Amino acid sequence: MDLNFSPEDEAFRKEVRAFIAEAKQKLPKGIGAAESANRTKEDYLAWHKLLFARGWVAPLWPKQYGGTGWNVTQRYIFNEETAAADMPTTLPFGLSMVAPVIFNFGNDEQKKKYLPRILSGEDWWCQGYSEPGAGSDLANLRTRAVREGDHYIVNGQKTWTTLAQFADMIFCLVRTNPDVKPQEGITFLLIPMNTPGITVRPIIVLDGAREVNDVFFDNVKVPVENRVGEENKGWTYAKFLLVNERSGIAGVARSKKAIERLKQIAEAEMEDGRPLISTDEFSRKVAETEIDLSALEFTELRTLAKEARGQMAGPESSILKIKGTEIQQRITELTLEAIGYYAYPNARAFGDNEYPVGPDDAVGQSGHYFNMRKASIYGGSNEIQRGIIAKAVLEL
Numbered sequence: 001m002d003l004n005f006s007p008e009d010e011a012f013r014k015e016v017r018a019f020i021a022e023a024k025q026k027l028p029k030g031i032g033a034a035e036s037a038n039r040t041k042e043d044y045l046a047w048h049k050l051l052f053a054r055g056w057v058a059p060l061w062p063k064q065y066g067g068t069g070w071n072v073t074q075r076y077i078f079n080e081e082t083a084a085a086d087m088p089t090t091l092p093f094g095l096s097m098v099a100p101v102i103f104n105f106g107n108d109e110q111k112k113k114y115l116p117r118i119l120s121g122e123d124w125w126c127q128g129y130s131e132p133g134a135g136s137d138l139a140n141l142r143t144r145a146v147r148e149g150d151h152y153i154v155n156g157q158k159t160w161t162t163l164a165q166f167a168d169m170i171f172c173l174v175r176t177n178p179d180v181k182p183q184e185g186i187t188f189l190l191i192p193m194n195t196p197g198i199t200v201r202p203i204i205v206l207d208g209a210r211e212v213n214d215v216f217f218d219n220v221k222v223p224v225e226n227r228v229g230e231e232n233k234g235w236t237y238a239k240f241l242l243v244n245e246r247s248g249i250a251g252v253a254r255s256k257k258a259i260e261r262l263k264q265i266a267e268a269e270m271e272d273g274r275p276l277i278s279t280d281e282f283s284r285k286v287a288e289t290e291i292d293l294s295a296l297e298f299t300e301l302r303t304l305a306k307e308a309r310g311q312m313a314g315p316e317s318s319i320l321k322i323k324g325t326e327i328q329q330r331i332t333e334l335t336l337e338a339i340g341y342y343a344y345p346n347a348r349a350f351g352d353n354e355y356p357v358g359p360d361d362a363v364g365q366s367g368h369y370f371n372m373r374k375a376s377i378y379g380g381s382n383e384i385q386r387g388i389i390a391k392a393v394l395e396l
């Protein structure tokens, strides 16, 4: 693993920085990486559209479908620079979840129909995997699809569906055969959200945002041509998608930026007449987190080096997911500790009418802390990831 950047890499870094500087002028004010309860659909898509216009929206796609054709080092640099500049992230559901399933397992018609619309941001996708009673135990999902001629009739419920209120399309795991081993009776369907019989109901989360939803299917008619791959083979495609989802959650570059911000806050906050950051206890906690982050970064680099040799990420994506989310949560805990009493009056989310109390840095931090409790649950809970490591990596 060569950790030095070539002159070409450095030239690329400059190009990315120039692009970011220009993009910052065009983005709505206040649209940074920090979560906002009040983000509109247009806010979410603003960065996506700028990247699309530059041809940079899909670093993970093959060039033939509109990907950037970047090597892993370029992707690494791009992530580092966008995180350091506090740029927003693009949403993963279309770009890095369903699109790779479509270009690996879909037919030509599906590639032609869906990929350009994901690329341009015209179609917003959401993920219809989890159900009440089928989260960790995903293979036990019950949403039923019964074949009737050239259609499936879908009935059931999905839950925790992130930002489904904005979605044009949902990719869904449905049960097409209830009489076999659970994994062998699942099919992967692409369903337009405006199909009659679909109802979306909000679930309001701890920071007051409408981030997730229940989605109900009542006799929803889905053309057979919307099926990816073969009937009852959906579990294979579903697992492929989950590996991509987990690798993407590690968020090393974003955590580096968050630690930098934490240090600034702890520099300004005082304890016993001196900056919090210079107290033994707090500086030790920050140092421990930085050491863990550094170890995670090298693990991520090892995974990228493997990818550069043409090997896919496998179950080790679970390690990235666990450590990445633990670190993200720890940073929010330390931030809350640093802002102390100011966390309380700011417990509500960004965008409130009330004037916040305390330093600007404190605004939104408690909402962010509560929101980040989700990170050890979504993408497959961290307990489940430990089980995967025990079995597939350690062969216990």
Ligand SMILES: Cc1cc2nc3c(=O)[nH]c(=O)nc-3n(C[C@H](O)[C@H](O)[C@H](O)COP(=O)(O)OP(=O)(O)OC[C@H]3O[C@@H](n4cnc5c(N)ncnc54)[C@H](O)[C@@H]3O)c2cc1C
Pocket: 126, 127, 128, 129, 130, 131, 133, 134, 135, 136, 137, 159, 160, 161, 162, 212, 374, 377, 378, 379, 380, 381, 382, 383, 384, 387
């Ligand atoms: C903010 C957020 C956004 C999400 N977005 C989406 C989305 O867009 N689309 C989607 O399909 N899903 C989404 N999810 C759902 C997510 O994938 C599930 O919440 C997750 O898989 C856990 O399932 P569950 O909630 O049913 O919990 P359960 O499976 O009921 O687990 C409850 C607890 O028991 C533990 N547990 C369960 N089984 C075991 C075991 N065998 N060994 C050890 N511990 C175990 C779990 O770790 C967890 O702590 C989202 C979740 C959250 C929190």
